[in-house]
Amino acid sequence: MNDTIAALASGRIPAGVAIIRVSGPNAFLVVDKITAVSCASQHPSSARIAKLYTLADRTVVDEALRVVFMAPRSFTGEDVVELHVHGGLVVIDEVLELLYSAGARPANPGEFSERAFLNGKLDLTQAEAIADIIAAPTRSARQLAAAQLGGTLTSKVNSVEQQIQSARVLVEASIDFPEDVGDVDDLALGRIVKSALADLEELQRTARRGHLVRNGASVVLVGAPNVGKSSLLNAIAGRDRAIVSPIAGTTRDTIDVHLDLGGIPITLTDTAGLRDSADEIEQIGIDRTHNSVRDADIVLALSSDDTPPICLPDVNLDSQIIRVHTKSDLSSVNAPRPDTHFISAVTGEGIDSLIQGIVSRLLDENGGTSSDSLIAINARHAALITLAIEALNRVLLASAARIPADLIAVELHDAAFQLASISGRNVIEAMHREIFSRFCIGK
Numbered sequence: 001m002n003d004t005i006a007a008l009a010s011g012r013i014p015a016g017v018a019i020i021r022v023s024g025p026n027a028f029l030v031v032d033k034i035t036a037v038s039c040a041s042q043h044p045s046s047a048r049i050a051k052l053y054t055l056a057d058r059t060v061v062d063e064a065l066r067v068v069f070m071a072p073r074s075f076t077g078e079d080v081v082e083l084h085v086h087g088g089l090v091v092i093d094e095v096l097e098l099l100y101s102a103g104a105r106p107a108n109p110g111e112f113s114e115r116a117f118l119n120g121k122l123d124l125t126q127a128e129a130i131a132d133i134i135a136a137p138t139r140s141a142r143q144l145a146a147a148q149l150g151g152t153l154t155s156k157v158n159s160v161e162q163q164i165q166s167a168r169v170l171v172e173a174s175i176d177f178p179e180d181v182g183d184v185d186d187l188a189l190g191r192i193v194k195s196a197l198a199d200l201e202e203l204q205r206t207a208r209r210g211h212l213v214r215n216g217a218s219v220v221l222v223g224a225p226n227v228g229k230s231s232l233l234n235a236i237a238g239r240d241r242a243i244v245s246p247i248a249g250t251t252r253d254t255i256d257v258h259l260d261l262g263g264i265p266i267t268l269t270d271t272a273g274l275r276d277s278a279d280e281i282e283q284i285g286i287d288r289t290h291n292s293v294r295d296a297d298i299v300l301a302l303s304s305d306d307t308p309p310i311c312l313p314d315v316n317l318d319s320q321i322i323r324v325h326t327k328s329d330l331s332s333v334n335a336p337r338p339d340t341h342f343i344s345a346v347t348g349e350g351i352d353s354l355i356q357g358i359v360s361r362l363l364d365e366n367g368g369t370s371s372d373s374l375i376a377i378n379a380r381h382a383a384l385i386t387l388a389i390e391a392l393n394r395v396l397l398a399s400a401a402r403i404p405a406d407l408i409a410v411e412l413h414d415a416a417f418q419l420a421s422i423s424g425r426n427v428i429e430a431m432h433r434e435i436f437s438r439f440c441i442g443k
Helices: 027-032 089-101 111-118 124-135 139-149 152-176 186-204 207-215 229-237 280-295 351-364 379-400 405-423 427-438
Strands: 005-008 015-023 046-053 060-069 080-087 217-222 255-261 264-270 298-303 321-325 340-342
Touching: 005 089, 005 111, 015 027, 015 089, 015 111, 027 080, 046 080, 060 089, 080 089, 111 124, 124 139, 124 152, 124 405, 139 152, 139 207, 152 186, 152 379, 152 405, 186 379, 207 264, 207 351, 207 379, 217 229, 217 280, 229 255, 229 264, 229 298, 229 351, 255 351, 264 351, 298 351, 321 351, 340 351, 379 405
Parallel strands: 217 264, 217 298, 298 321, 321 340
Antiparallel strands: 005 015, 015 080, 046 060, 060 080, 255 264
8 A cells, every 4th residue: 555546436427527536645746746736735624626737738637626635534544635527538537647647556446445444444344335335226225335334233243242252251261360260150151152142143134135135136927828917017117017918928028127125126027928839939938937937036926817826847945936816806716815915906906015025025035134124244244154153153062061161262262253354353452452451460
């Protein structure tokens, strides 16, 4: 981080204003070379108008708003200058070339956030949250990312780390000072470790939600011709996206609609009706239906009074199937089956309940969600938490088997190390502080 980087910080599209960010030890010097008034003379965190000049003949390239941030009170923790230039692509490229000629280099992907992490301005979970906010496909995804950026996940992990540190204090004090402390208090150790395990398992249950809000899910409508797949897709989407016709075989290809259902980005797919067909084109559509069903997270299996349920050999798990009885406004069934959603695309009956059923099935598939709706861990967090849980379970087994305390200490260290990797913090100093504050070790 001894060099100075520059890059476009806003979107690369023609716009009224574009923001170019410069960060590093020579950020002020680099920008000074292409402006008339030095950055050092400008009050930190203030803005002023500045003309940008070429290095060779001092021709004006643009007039920008210059904002100066002095280390460490900046996003990266370094000296930072932001240039708010006019948002034409030619202007952006010319200003960037000026900055590179003046001594900056192009920033690598994510390098500003990386520098913020290395300088202690963000932990790893907050750095990941920045990327999640930018890529959020739904409002719920954005809310989860914003909460993570605000430290909700870090706070939860820190709380568990503190419990593990307390357990380490018990164990390591008995190793270092057996005369004063005695053997490990197995009951106290068990209470602490079980409490930490419960918190980690609660966090782990949010992994499913995290995967869904970040990556979305596929929901496929399948059934015989004329069972009402296209009508249901249009009803859920709230617009006429698929052609509805009484002619069997109207839908000959898959039709995708992208929706936000309960905060989850959903790809809802209408498919060709399943039947034996001599029509070569229709058969291609039927083959694509089978492929869509195999790849689906949820399959809506449609039937009606005059169209019986179809066999679904392509579905691996019954939990992937939601059974839907269509045309309920015309149905003669008096006692709807509890495992089936009765809906009418014409009247709207049962549509909201079906949507809630889809969302609930997706979220409940892997054991439900945490009571904290603003935490949803990602795959990296989940892998580390799994390793920490395994280490803590080994602690309980070792304690019950009266394994020597030094081996228990190794497992506690492993659990602490895995959790520290989530936020990137070093737990060694924290453990030392905990030991020195609770035990008068230095006597």
